[in-house]
Structures are given as structure tokens and as C-alpha cells.
Amino acid sequence: MKALNLSTLLPSPQALTVATLPSPTPSSTQYLISIRASACNFFDLLQIRGKYQHQPTLPWVAGSEFSGVVLSCPPGGKYPVGSRVFGASQGAFATRVCADEAALRPVPDGWGFKDAAGLFVTAPTSYAALVTRAQVRAGEWVLVHAGAGGVGLAAIQIAKALGARVVASASTVEKRDVCTRFGADATVDYSDDGWVKVVMAITGGKGVDVVYDPVGLVEKSLSACNWNARVLVVGFAGGKIENMRTNRVLLKNVSIVGIHWGMYAKKEPETVQTTWDGIFKLVKEGKFKGTVFDGEPFKGLKEVGRALEWLEGRKTWGKVVVEIDDEDVGGEKARL
Known part of the structure; x- marks a missing residue:
């Protein structure tokens, strides 16, 4: 070979x-x-x-x-x-x-x-994060960071299939256009210091209900969260593991939720099958594409x-x- x-x-x-x-x-x-x-x-x-x-x-x-x-x-x-x-x-x-x-x-x-x-990697990571860990509900606002990445585009499609509204963040116009093409309702530039204000305006001042973060933007995202929000720690593509002030977690009743998909096969194998069943169902229904x-x-x-x-x-x-x-x-x- x-x-x-x-x-x-x-x-x-x-x-x-x-x-x-x-x-x-x-x-x-x-x-x-x-x-x-x-x-x-x-x-x-x-x-x-x-x-x-x-x-x-x-x-x-x-x-x-x-x-x-x-x-x-x-x-x-x-x-x-x-x-x-x-x-x-x-x-x-x-x-x-x-x-x-x-x-x-x-x-x-x-x-x-x-x-x-x-x-094999992106779809189950995003499905387990949004469905199993965050339990996204129809009508909620979901902020997907690095929305034009592999897990990001998977997350946008899954959140939309669940009936959520999606704000996707990306650093270039081209990548934000890709997010829109895959179903995002709105986009923001996370390299712009004012992106939190934009998210708050998009959500009518309430903030988002779920944050999907594979980058390392948890602390700043807390300022864009609604009451009872769930923040998913997916990865650290930005290269920095954050140390955050937890007062905002308390004041907004926020849950910080980790997602380590690779460990499910060892720790929770039954969830692996239900996750793939859910993904294939979305594919069959035309709600998830490559x-x-x-x-x-x-x-x-x-x-x-x-x-x-x-x-x-x-x-x-x-x-x-x-x-x-x-x-x-x-x-x-x-x-x-």
C-alpha cells in the first residue's frame, strides 16, 4: 500500500x-x-x-x-x-x-x-454536546463559536434541526457567509471587541441560552448569556485554557458543561449508539449535510x-x- x-x-x-x-x-x-x-x-x-x-x-x-x-x-x-x-x-x-x-x-x-x-468526529461531538449535555429546546438562542469549522457547521445544523435559533461567530466575511449557508440565523465577528453587544442586540437584549465553544471564549461569552444559560466547553482551538471569574456564573444561574466525546465509548457506550441513531435520522430527513x-x-x-x-x-x-x-x-x- x-x-x-x-x-x-x-x-x-x-x-x-x-x-x-x-x-x-x-x-x-x-x-x-x-x-x-x-x-x-x-x-x-x-x-x-x-x-x-x-x-x-x-x-x-x-x-x-x-x-x-x-x-x-x-x-x-x-x-x-x-x-x-x-x-x-x-x-x-x-x-x-x-x-x-x-x-x-x-x-x-x-x-x-x-x-x-x-x-466521524465532528457530527457526534456536536450532537452529544447540544442534545445530551445542553438539552437544547426549540425556540432557544444558540451561539456557535467558530461556526465555519467542522464541529461548528455540524452544531449549526443540529441546533436548527432542534428548532433553535443560531448566532454563529466567525472571523471573516467568507466564513460568516458559510455559516449562513448552513443555516445560521445571524452571524458575528468574534475578532471584533464589540461582538457581545451585537449578540445582545440580535437576541433582543436577553442573551443566548446556549453557548457552543470550541475556541476558548467562555469568559467573554458569559456577558452574552441569558438567565439559566448553558455554556458548552468543547475545545481550545484558540490555544488558551481559560481561568474565569465565576461571579457571572452565579449571577446569571449559568451552567458550565464539558463535552468529551472521545470518552463516551469507555464511560457511557450506550450514548454512542443513541447519538449515531440521532445523527442518521437527521441525515435521512435532509436536516444534516456534509x-x-x-x-x-x-x-x-x-x-x-x-x-x-x-x-x-x-x-x-x-x-x-x-x-x-x-x-x-x-x-x-x-x-x-
């Missing part, structure tokens, strides 16, 4: 090179997948630099999220050979990968591999470094996905 194999940590994604390796051998409980598209994430950048909390032992193949076709399945497996699946497993910047059944889901009817490749960035094509494993560089430089929106091309796999795509 072809893969982006690391024998040493790298300072830049552009240092990634395509290597030819033996095809991986699945264990007795694993699937072997022919990858058709691989999604790029910020944690991929951290991992190739040795700065992520989960670091494989060198050498290893980079990447995690993918979509593709099942080449082999374990006895009694849910997905027979030829099934179209998406999921996550270490080594997704390659033409083949091994994965456990729990890390796979079927590609939704009518979806292509490209959109499906960007679904969020893949379409402003620049990234085709072939040789393009992964450039795609990651665009992601790091914040030149993109939504999910950045690289399509595996014929040069990578020879005639395998045509045979399956």
Missing part, C-alpha cells in the same frame, strides 16, 4: 512523504478497509510534531479519519466485503487501514466518500501535507478532506 509513514517526528506537514509499505494485516476482530478519502484534523498536526496526548511508537502512519470500502471482515462482522463505511483508526493517511467494528459506521445513502470521511471544504481540491496522498498546511493557516472552512486517487491505489478503485 501507499502511506504517509513517519520514522521520526516532523516540524512541518510539508515534510510528509509518500512511502510504499506492506498492506496491514487485520487482527481476528478487525476489518481491512480500502481508503477512498481521508480527513485532516488539527490533532494530526499535533501528532506529527509529537505534541498530541496519544503518540504511537515510531514508526507509524499518520492520519485518523477516513471513508472507504471493506476488503475483509471478521467472522460475524456487521459490514460484509464491499460495504461502504467511514470511521477512525490510526493510519488513515494511506490507501489501506485496519479498524475495529466500533470505529466504523455505514456511509449514509446518497453520500459520497468525500463527505462521509469528515463525519461539511467538506470545497474551496480547493486536495487529491492524492501527496496533497495531505498541503491540506494540513491550509488547515493550520486557517485558509479553510468545514472539514478538509483529501481524496485518494488512482495514482495511489493503481487499479484497486476500479476493481471494487
Whole structure:
């Protein structure tokens, strides 16, 4: 197979090179997948630099999220050979990968591999945050920070499907337009110091009922909260972990709520299935669509470094996905 194999940590994604390796051998409980598209994430950048909390032992193949076709399945497996699946497993910047059944889901009817490749991380994170943790209700105002990001666009769609009204924040006109295209009722520029006043005006002076924050804007967002608001701590893409004054939490009766989707499989596995059931229901009803960035094509494993560089430089929106091309796999795509 072809893969982006690391024998040493790298300072830049552009240092990634395509290597030819033996095809991986699945264990007795694993699937072997022919990858058709691989999604790029910020944690991929951290991992190739040795700065992520989960670091494989060198050498290893980079990447995690993918979509593709099942080449082999374990006895009694849910997905027979030829099934179209998406999921996550270490080594997704390659033409083949091994994965456990729990890390796979079927590609939704009518979806292509490209959109499906960007679904496994973002959609359940946002669904569990808004439905399970914040329990968003129809008619509420939801503020989605970094609304044009992968989890942000997922959150906008899910909040709208729940009957909420959405204010999305983003730093450029183009990204705010993307938020509107995916259903946001209003947008604000969170790089503008006056964004809180704008949110208060949009909500008629009451403030928002739910804040979805993958950036690290909790403290300032408290000034834009309504009574009994819930603030979701989703991540720290801004690079800063906040220390906040808690008097505003008390005065507005605000709940600060964490969401760590990756731990649900270990701590609360029953919620994983109900979350995916909810997502697939929205997809079937036409209320959730793919969020893949379409402003620049990234085709072939040789393009992964450039795609990651665009992601790091914040030149993109939504999910950045690289399509595996014929040069990578020879005639395998045509045979399956």
C-alpha cells in the first residue's frame, strides 16, 4: 500500500512523504478497509510534531479519519466485503487501514466518500454536546463559536434541526457567509471587541441560552448569556485554557458543561449508539449535510501535507478532506 509513514517526528506537514509499505494485516476482530478519502484534523498536526496526548511508537502512519470500502471482515462482522463505511483508526493517511467494528459506521445513502470521511468526529461531538449535555429546546438562542469549522457547521445544523435559533461567530466575511449557508440565523465577528453587544442586540437584549465553544471564549461569552444559560466547553482551538471569574456564573444561574466525546465509548457506550441513531435520522430527513471544504481540491496522498498546511493557516472552512486517487491505489478503485 501507499502511506504517509513517519520514522521520526516532523516540524512541518510539508515534510510528509509518500512511502510504499506492506498492506496491514487485520487482527481476528478487525476489518481491512480500502481508503477512498481521508480527513485532516488539527490533532494530526499535533501528532506529527509529537505534541498530541496519544503518540504511537515510531514508526507509524499518520492520519485518523477516513471513508472507504471493506476488503475483509471478521467472522460475524456487521459490514460484509464491499460495504461502504467511514470511521477512525490510526493510519488513515494511506490507501489501506485496519479498524475495529466500533470505529466504523455505514456511509449514509446518497453520500459520497468525500463527505462521509469528515463525519466521524465532528457530527457526534456536536450532537452529544447540544442534545445530551445542553438539552437544547426549540425556540432557544444558540451561539456557535467558530461556526465555519467542522464541529461548528455540524452544531449549526443540529441546533436548527432542534428548532433553535443560531448566532454563529466567525472571523471573516467568507466564513460568516458559510455559516449562513448552513443555516445560521445571524452571524458575528468574534475578532471584533464589540461582538457581545451585537449578540445582545440580535437576541433582543436577553442573551443566548446556549453557548457552543470550541475556541476558548467562555469568559467573554458569559456577558452574552441569558438567565439559566448553558455554556458548552468543547475545545481550545484558540490555544488558551481559560481561568474565569465565576461571579457571572452565579449571577446569571449559568451552567458550565464539558463535552468529551472521545470518552463516551469507555464511560457511557450506550450514548454512542443513541447519538449515531440521532445523527442518521437527521441525515435521512435532509436536516444534516456534509461539511467538506470545497474551496480547493486536495487529491492524492501527496496533497495531505498541503491540506494540513491550509488547515493550520486557517485558509479553510468545514472539514478538509483529501481524496485518494488512482495514482495511489493503481487499479484497486476500479476493481471494487
